[in-house]
Amino acid sequence: MDMQFFMDLMTSYGPIAIFTIVLLEYLNLPGFPAGVIMPLAGIWAARGGLNFFLTMIITVAAGLLGSILLYGLGRLGGDFFLKKYYKRFPKQQEMIESKIQYLQEKGCIGIFISKLIPMVRTLISIPAGIMRMNFANYCISSALGIFLWNLAFVGAGYVLGDAVFTIFS
Secondary structure: OOHHHHHHHHHHHOHHHHHHHHHHHHOOOOOOOHHHHHHHHHHHHHOOOOOHHHHHHHHHHHHHHHHHHHHHHHHHHHHHHHHHHHHHOHHHHHHHHHHHHHHHHHOHHHHHHHOOOOOHHHHOHHHHHHOOOOHHHHHHHHHHHHHHHHHHHHHHHHHHHHHHHHHHO
């Protein structure tokens, strides 16, 4: 999938395409990199395809929904998954438990900061669910971090247009 593919989706399906693509990206699915998707949404908004503020609302809502789904995965099946994972990869148990410990110590600030770090921003939701972090606090911290992340990328696409890909590539 290339940039033209995503632009064609946005042109054909509008806000639904943006929401769906961003949701899939926040679910950490391969093939949906933020460095491509978010600037494209900004470019599309700059070209008049959608209002910038509506684009931000759509991307934050999609990101939050993806984060909530991963949180739910961690909360409902995380312990089972971790036991199986530790049996298969025992050397990674210490690292994973250190991330859970980090969240226990940092709480909401840890979620907020993690949402600003590539790869970690999507995966941190599962340990938050496993440790049964307060759902309202998780959602607020996630939404704030998602907003800043999306603002940087969507805003770059909006302000810089097609030239943004020379910066983020």
